[in-house]
Amino acid sequence: MTDVAKAVLAINSPESASQLEHNQYADKEAIAAAFGKAAANYDKSAAFQRLVGYQLLEKLPTLMPVGSKLIDVGCGTGYFSEQLANRGFDVCAIDLSSQMLEQAKQRCGNQITYQQGDAEKLPFSDSSFDVAYTSLALQWCTDLSIPLKELRRVVKPGGCILFTTLAENSLCELRYAWQQVDQYQHVNHFLSQKAVKLALAQAGGEIDTLEFLPITVKYNTAVELMKDLKGIGATHLQRERKAGLASRKTIQALERAYDEFRDEKGQLPATYQVCFGVIIND
Secondary structure, three states: OOHHHHHHHHHOOOOOOOOOEOOHHHHHHHHHHHHHHHHHHHHHHOHHHHHHHHHHHOOOOOOOOOOOEEEEEOOOOOHHHHHHHHOOOEEEEEEOOHHHHHHHHHHHHHHOEEEEOEOOEOOOOOOOEEEEEEEOOHHHOOOOHHHHHHHHHHEEEEEEEEEEEEEOOOOHHHHHHHHOOOOOOOOOOOEOHHHHHHHHHHHOOEEEEEEEEEEEEEEOOHHHHHHHHHHOOOOOOOEOOOOOOOOHHHHHHHHHHHHHHOOOOOOEEEEEEEEEEEEEOO
16 A cells, blocks of 8 residues: 555544544644644645635725735635735734744745734734635634634724635535445534524624535545545544554445546546635624
8 A cells, every 4th residue: 555545544544423522722733733734735735725715815805905904814825825915915824833834934925924823712902904814714613603703803893804614515425435435424514504604693794795606626536535635634523533544445445435426527526515705894
């Protein structure tokens, strides 16, 4: 078995349903560690993140004054922090992972400012920013309403908050394929549209835009998809994993199950349900 295959198997080792969930602090440490390990090579596997991030950029308000202060929450390697700075924003990039921030610094240098921190407890005073931008980071928060409230707190009245997060049925093909192999959870669960709307209601603010769009990425094999998930650090499950590697036989069974979805061009779809939202602060 190749080293890549072993690594892919390791991140998909089954978890026991009887094990207790991590407490919140340990969970955040585990999430930061997963993304930290992926930081150096993140950009090689981030095609989906790029696609979603660019679509969110299109929702930025027009005619914003040059130098408007913007916070990029969950900035990762700073790809969109740089894009936003190039559009004239005064950008502060924040991430839970110090390794991700190091990659952002290598990309952006002194073009922007940096802050390590948690989206659920932003280390800024009230009304510090004109705009908040956060793409595919909030799904790692336990309660979506908490980071949304924090974003509203740090954005000035009349400012806007642009976000994306993953919704229920993301990676449904991968989830289905694993269900044909064993009884364990291998893919995280994401909030339903109803739960997202409830979190928005709890957070308050005027909803300018809210849409749920399916976005599909194609792969040649299931292992390629899992390699990409590992490459971006999206390997943390809400519960502890069962120790040990899955067998070659298990992965072969997964590939056979996933093959049911192969399209006319011979490719396998990985479908994400993406929530795009814009909140006008009040």
